[in-house]
Amino acid sequence: xPVVTARISSATWSHLRLRQSAHLRDLVSETTFTASQLIQPxxxxxxxxxxxxxxxxxxxxxxxxxxxxxxxxxxxxxxxRHFLIFAVPSRRGAGGPADxxxxxxxxxxxxxxxxxxxxxxxxxGDSICLWLDVCLCGVTDHGHCAILDEDERIDLDxxxxxxxxxxxxxxxAGADGVSPSDMMDGRTARIRSALDEAGHGRVxxxxxxTKFASSFYGPFREAASSSPRFGDRRHYQIDVRxxxxxIASSVRCANEGADLLMVKPGLTSLDLxxxxxxxxxxxxxxxxxxxxxxxxxxxxxxGLADFDAALVETWHVLRRAGAAYIITYGARRxxxxxxxx
Numbered sequence: 001x002p003v004v005t006a007r008i009s010s011a012t013w014s015h016l017r018l019r020q021s022a023h024l025r026d027l028v029s030e031t032t033f034t035a036s037q038l039i040q041p042x043x044x045x046x047x048x049x050x051x052x053x054x055x056x057x058x059x060x061x062x063x064x065x066x067x068x069x070x071x072x073x074x075x076x077x078x079x080x081r082h083f084l085i086f087a088v089p090s091r092r093g094a095g096g097p098a099d100x101x102x103x104x105x106x107x108x109x110x111x112x113x114x115x116x117x118x119x120x121x122x123x124x125g126d127s128i129c130l131w132l133d134v135c136l137c138g139v140t141d142h143g144h145c146a147i148l149d150e151d152e153r154i155d156l157d158x159x160x161x162x163x164x165x166x167x168x169x170x171x172x173a174g175a176d177g178v179s180p181s182d183m184m185d186g187r188t189a190r191i192r193s194a195l196d197e198a199g200h201g202r203v204x205x206x207x208x209x210t211k212f213a214s215s216f217y218g219p220f221r222e223a224a225s226s227s228p229r230f231g232d233r234r235h236y237q238i239d240v241r242x243x244x245x246x247i248a249s250s251v252r253c254a255n256e257g258a259d260l261l262m263v264k265p266g267l268t269s270l271d272l273x274x275x276x277x278x279x280x281x282x283x284x285x286x287x288x289x290x291x292x293x294x295x296x297x298x299x300x301x302x303g304l305a306d307f308d309a310a311l312v313e314t315w316h317v318l319r320r321a322g323a324a325y326i327i328t329y330g331a332r333r334x335x336x337x338x339x340x341x
Contacts, residue, residue, distance in 0.1 A: 014259045018283070023081050023129040024204070028283040028324050035339045039082040039131065040075055040286075040331035043223045045111040045323075046067040047090040055221040056294030058307075060086070060329045064115065066123075069123055076128060077314030079335035084131045084179060084327055085120070086224050087113035106235070109139060109308045110166045114173040120317050131160055131206055132170040134163055134180040134191070136224040145182035145236065154236065154238045156184060163187050164194035165201075171195055171287070176260075177204035183211050183236045185252075192257035193252075206260040206285070209253035210246045210272060213237035216291030223290070247275050254280035265289040266326065273322040283324035288314060293329045312337055 018024050026036035048064035051071075072083060089112040108196070117132055117313055123283040124130075136159065137145045142152075146159040159182070178195075180187050188207050195203050213234045221227045238246050246269070249259045261276060263269035266286030276284045296314070300307035311330045318326050 008253070008305055013072040013201055014044040014257065014282075017202055019261050020202060021126070023126075027082060027129070030236060030324070032142045033316075033319050033339070035079040035175075035331070037319075037326065038331035038334050038339070039084050039325060039327040040080045041086060041255050041327060041329060042068055042072065043086050043088060045088040045090075045115045054223040054290075056114045056297055057223070057329055058293070058297045059332075060223070062223055065119060069119065070117070072120060072124065073129070075332045076124065078332050079339075080128075080331050081119070081269065082129045082325075082331075083129065083287065085113075085116060086133045086138070088224055088294070089113075098144045104125060105264065112164065114169045117170045117173035117175045129176045130174070131177045131179050132175045132341070134166050134170070134178045135182045135226075136162060136166075137182075138224055142229045144235065146184060154184070156186070159184050160187055160190040164190045167191045167205075168198045168200065171198065171200040171203040173219075174246070175203065177206050179206040179208065179262075181211065183208065183233075183238070183249075186256070188253045188258050189256035195273070204259040205257060207250075207253040207258035208264055208287070209258060210269065210276065210279035211237055211249075211262075211264045212240045212269070214240065214265050214268065214289070214291075216289050219290035219294050243272070244272055246272050247279060250276040250282075250284070251279050254282050258282065260285060262287055262322075262323070262327070265292055267292050267314060270317070270321040273318075277322055284322065285325040285327065286323040288317045288326060288328040288330075290329065290339060308337055310322035 019026060043062045044065060045062045049146045051061040051067045053061050113132060120130055135145050144334055147155040149155045163180060170178060180191060188205060191205060238249060253261060261282050261284045263272050264287035266288045273284050291316050296307055300306035315326055
C-alpha cells in the first residue's frame with residue numbers, strides 16, 4: 001500500500017484506516033452479510049501446552065500458544081478472517097503504586113500479549129485481520145480493569161497510561177487493531193494519541209464503547225481468568241437501566257478517535273445500535289457475549305433447539321438491528337452454515 005503522510009485530523013485518518021485493506025472494507029460493508037463480518041474470539045493462555053475446554057462455549061477452548069496457531073489455521077481454512085485475541089498471562093502485577101518490578105506502568109506486563117500478536121502475524125500475515133483486546137483485568141492481581149490506589153480506588157491517569165502502553169506494545173508486534181474493553185473515561189483518546197505518536201497511525205481502534213455491567217459474562221471470565229477478586233465492575237461499566245449513558249458512552253468514544261464502536265452484550269442492546277449509528281456515523285458492531293452463546297449451547301444440549309439454526313437466527317437479528325459486524329464464538333461455523341467469505 002502506498003505510504004501517505006500528512007498532518008490531518010484523527011477523524012480523516014479514521015476513514016483511511018477503515019479502507020486500507022479488503023478485510024476491513026468487507027467488515028463494514030453495508031449491503032452484504034457474509035463470514036467476513038464475523039469476528040472469532042481466541043483465548044491464548046501463557047504456559048498452557050494444549051487446550052482446555054471453556055464451560056458452556058461448545059468448541060471454544062483456552063489454548064496454549066502453539067495450539068492457538070493451529071486453531072487459527074483451521075479457522076482460516078473455514079473462512080474466518082477476523083480474530084479477537086485475549087492474551088491470558090501466567091503472571092499478574094499488583095496493578096498498584098507499590099509494584100515497581102514490571103516493564104509497564106502500574107505494575108502490569110504486556111509481554112505475553114505482544115508475543116502472541118507477533119507469533120500470529122508472523123505465521124498468517126495479511127491473510128487475517130488481527131485484533132488484540134486491551135484491558136487490565138487479566139494482568140492485575142485484583143482482577144479489576146484499572147490500576148488502583150492505596151484506597152482501592154481507580155487511579156485514572158495511571159490506568160490510561162497502562163492501557164496506552166499495552167496498545168502500543170501489541171501494535172509494534174503487528175496487531176492490525178486494538179480493542180479497549182476497560183470502560184475507563186478517556187481511554188480511547190489516550191490510546192489514539194499514543195498510537196499516533198509511536199508511528200502507528202494506521203492501527204485501528206475497535207472500542208467496546210457501550211459495555212454494560214451484565215450477568216452474561218460468566219463463561220468468558222472463566223476462560224480469561226478475569227473475575228475481580230473483590231467487589232464488582234458496576235462503578236465503571238454501564239448500568240443496564242441507563243439508555244442515555246449507553247448512547248453517550250459511544251458518542252464519547254467516537255469523538256475521541258475510535259474507528260469502530262460496539263455494544264455488549266449484543267442481544268440485550270438491540271435498541272441501542274441504530275441510535276448510536278445515527279449519533280456518530282460510525283460502524284457499530286455487536287458482541288454476542290459468552291453467556292448469550294452458552295445459552296444456545298445449553299438449549300441444544302437439552303434437545304430444546306437446533307444449535308446452528310438458533311445461532312444463525314441471532315446473527316440475523318443483530319444485523320437487522322443495524323450491527324455492522326458481529327463478534328461471536330461461532331464465527332468458525334459460518335461458512336458451513338452458508339455464509340460465504
